Amino acid sequence: MVQTLATTLVVASLYALLGAGYVLVYRASRVLNLAQGDLLTLGGYFLFAAAAAFPGAPAVSLPLAAALSALTGVLVYLVLMRPMAGHPVFAAVLVTVTLGILLRAAIVFVFTDRTRHPLQNLALTNPPRPLPGGAVVSTFDLVMIATATLLFVALFLFLRLSPLGIQMRAAGERSLLASQRGINFHGVFALAWALAAFAGGLAGIVYSSNVRLEPSLDVLGLRAFAVALVGGLDSLAGVIPAAILVAAIEVLSIRYGNPLLSDVSPFLCLLVMLLIRPWGLFGTKEELERV
Amino acid sequence: MRRPVLIAALGVLTLAGALPAPAQAPEPYRIGMTAAITGRFSAGYAPTYEAYRAYFKRVNDAGGINGHPIEITYEDDRGEPQRAAAAAKKFTEGPFILMINASISPTYKPVMTEAETVKVPLLFGGGVCPREAFPPAHPLIFCSTSYGSKWDSRMALNFIKSQSAGRKVKVGFAAQDIPLSRIELEFAEQLAKELGMDAIPVVVVPGAASDFTPFAQNLKDAGADWVFSWAPWGVEIGVFEALHRIGWKGNYILYGHQQAQDELTRLKTPNLHALTGNAMFTENLPIHAEITSLVKGQTNHPPHYMAEGWTSAMVLDAGLRKCGWPCSREKLAQALAAVNVDTKGLRGGPIEMTAENHYRRETYYKIYRWDTDKSAIVSVGGWQKLDIK
Numbered sequence: 001m002v003q004t005l006a007t008t009l010v011v012a013s014l015y016a017l018l019g020a021g022y023v024l025v026y027r028a029s030r031v032l033n034l035a036q037g038d039l040l041t042l043g044g045y046f047l048f049a050a051a052a053a054f055p056g057a058p059a060v061s062l063p064l065a066a067a068l069s070a071l072t073g074v075l076v077y078l079v080l081m082r083p084m085a086g087h088p089v090f091a092a093v094l095v096t097v098t099l100g101i102l103l104r105a106a107i108v109f110v111f112t113d114r115t116r117h118p119l120q121n122l123a124l125t126n127p128p129r130p131l132p133g134g135a136v137v138s139t140f141d142l143v144m145i146a147t148a149t150l151l152f153v154a155l156f157l158f159l160r161l162s163p164l165g166i167q168m169r170a171a172g173e174r175s176l177l178a179s180q181r182g183i184n185f186h187g188v189f190a191l192a193w194a195l196a197a198f199a200g201g202l203a204g205i206v207y208s209s210n211v212r213l214e215p216s217l218d219v220l221g222l223r224a225f226a227v228a229l230v231g232g233l234d235s236l237a238g239v240i241p242a243a244i245l246v247a248a249i250e251v252l253s254i255r256y257g258n259p260l261l262s263d264v265s266p267f268l269c270l271l272v273m274l275l276i277r278p279w280g281l282f283g284t285k286e287e288l289e290r291v
Numbered sequence: 292m293r294r295p296v297l298i299a300a301l302g303v304l305t306l307a308g309a310l311p312a313p314a315q316a317p318e319p320y321r322i323g324m325t326a327a328i329t330g331r332f333s334a335g336y337a338p339t340y341e342a343y344r345a346y347f348k349r350v351n352d353a354g355g356i357n358g359h360p361i362e363i364t365y366e367d368d369r370g371e372p373q374r375a376a377a378a379a380k381k382f383t384e385g386p387f388i389l390m391i392n393a394s395i396s397p398t399y400k401p402v403m404t405e406a407e408t409v410k411v412p413l414l415f416g417g418g419v420c421p422r423e424a425f426p427p428a429h430p431l432i433f434c435s436t437s438y439g440s441k442w443d444s445r446m447a448l449n450f451i452k453s454q455s456a457g458r459k460v461k462v463g464f465a466a467q468d469i470p471l472s473r474i475e476l477e478f479a480e481q482l483a484k485e486l487g488m489d490a491i492p493v494v495v496v497p498g499a500a501s502d503f504t505p506f507a508q509n510l511k512d513a514g515a516d517w518v519f520s521w522a523p524w525g526v527e528i529g530v531f532e533a534l535h536r537i538g539w540k541g542n543y544i545l546y547g548h549q550q551a552q553d554e555l556t557r558l559k560t561p562n563l564h565a566l567t568g569n570a571m572f573t574e575n576l577p578i579h580a581e582i583t584s585l586v587k588g589q590t591n592h593p594p595h596y597m598a599e600g601w602t603s604a605m606v607l608d609a610g611l612r613k614c615g616w617p618c619s620r621e622k623l624a625q626a627l628a629a630v631n632v633d634t635k636g637l638r639g640g641p642i643e644m645t646a647e648n649h650y651r652r653e654t655y656y657k658i659y660r661w662d663t664d665k666s667a668i669v670s671v672g673g674w675q676k677l678d679i680k
Contacts, residue, residue, distance in 0.1 A: 004505070136536065
């Protein structure tokens with residue numbers, strides 16, 4: 001049971017990191033970023049490239065990969081999303097779909113389709129860590145949980161306390177008033193994209209260190225999309241219970257039910273949520289109506 | 292003035308008629324290949340395409356076969372059945388004398404249907420061999436790939452039995468949620484029981500699983516001493532690594548796809564065994580050096596990924612030589628059904644096909660693992676043979 005709980009927390013942490021990316025972009029700009037899974041993959045490949053460039057130097061490679069991920073978010077906004085201002089939202093969503101396809105192709109072109117393991121070049125190992133109650137997790141399982149926890153604490157503090165965070169919330173919640181107050185919308189949107197890509201990149205960095213890195217990791221983004229919708233697309237706080245719920249159902253279906261259900265369980269959760277509470281666990285009803 | 296010009300023109304025309312006509316390029320052997328060159332599954336199949344290109348470039352540079360070049364048209368099916376069907380349609384409607392499939396198993400059926408309809412021989416050169424190549428073979432279906440369903444399980448379970456030294460072992464099975472993998476491991480589960488082992492029901496793993504730990508936990512909780520996995524590489528190695536992470540101390544045997552050599556070296560765990568039909572390039576055979584030097588600069592993959600495609604190209608080469616010129620579809624099918632290919636050590640023995648057996652009369656396996664003392668990959672017991680009947 002303890003092992004099941006530990007695994008649930010690891011999977012939930014992965015989904016929470018990815019889910020945060022969806023929510024951050026949506027809250028700020030009302031755009032569904034369907035390339036979030038590809039930003040995860042890209043983060044992993046940034047780590048692989050950084051580790052190859054600076055072998056045996058994780059203190060350089062890990063922050064460099066995270067920084068490149070955030071920078072990618074800014075570039076995506078400046079090059080692709082900013083020109084979409086004034087166009088219907090669905091056009092911007094289609095741009096994110098295209099972005100995902102292009103990123104996948106670019107990754108195969110640059111890094112090939114081979115499975116990679118960045119830890120080899122980082123000179124790090126991933127030994128098992130026994131937990132109380134007989135459970136065992138890997139070191140990077142613990143890193144995944146710690147990363148998600150730290151990111152969410154930092155995001156909450158940033159959005160609640162920092163002037164820039166408050167501007168982000170204002171731009172998302174009352175865009176007209178915010179614009180009249182002189183908030184720099186493009187700066188806020190670029191920051192939202194940077195944070196989303198950073199969160200996705202962190203997920204990719206830790207996942208590729210723990211499991212594997214290959215161009216097809218973007219499928220994880222689809223599962224996390226269900227998490228973001230279950231939590232409420234405009235609610236960062238909703239991501240956490242939604243991630244735990246979806247991960248728990250997935251892990252429990254493998255352990256005590258039919259393992260094949262695990263593949264569809266995030267979408268079953270989503271379906272149930274859409275039937276009983278379409279705006280998600282912590283989303284706002286008005287927001288849904290506006291959409 | 293006019294007369295000399297006329298005479299000169301007549302002279303030129305006469306001379307031109309006397310000269311031999313410019314040499315026409317010999318007509319090629321036209322072959323069509325549908326392969327997962329890109330897409331989610333390309334890692335396992337693109338190397339076959341690359342090996343074919345390198346192999347037949349060398350053959351063509353040396354003058355071709357029977358004086359005719361080999362022209363292979365490659366279609367990227369991305370591992371999608373509908374694309375493979377479209378490629379097969381194109382090949383069967385064109386002047387192609389053979390189709391090659393180097394793609395995932397869901398592409399088999401549409402390509403086989405097309406081959407059957409128009410009576411084009413079909414050679415499987417990248418994915419698992421379909422049962423239609425085994426005795427009694429379908430007249431048009433051939434397979435050069437090192438792995439074949441049922442035979443691989445027999446060898447893996449024989450190995451587990453031989454390693455258990457008379458002790459009753461409990462064996463678990465990790466399949467992927469694709470029909471071929473599930474059917475194979477359900478067969479293995481039954482076979483394990485017949486061999487006197489305790490068989491744990493097959494654990495089926497979705498290929499896109501976000502975490503393999505719960506699946507591994509099921510195998511660990513069931514008390515598996517050994518786990519056998521026969522699936523695409525991601526699931527095979529993913530379940531092993533998850534078992535390793537949660538502290539499982541048993542032995543694991545998987546089918547050694549092209550990635551196995553890299554992964555045995557990376558993981559350095561002596562309880563991971565790779566069952567394979569190809570000699571690993573760590574053995575440094577002359578054929579390995581030959582392939583390595585020939586594909587240099589022509590592939591995105593390491594040379595040892597080429598073994599499967601290279602062997603397949605050798606089979607096609609032998610078939611075309613036997614077929615002669617002109618070579619029709621029917622004649623090539625007959626020629627392939629009688630090839631006896633010296634694999635130069637890439638495999639444990641020759642690939643010998645017969646009218647009834649389009650797989651091979653004898654198949655050979657090696658089992659490799661990491662030896663901590665030697666800090667190297669070693670084979671456990673050398674080549675082992677199975678008669679295909």
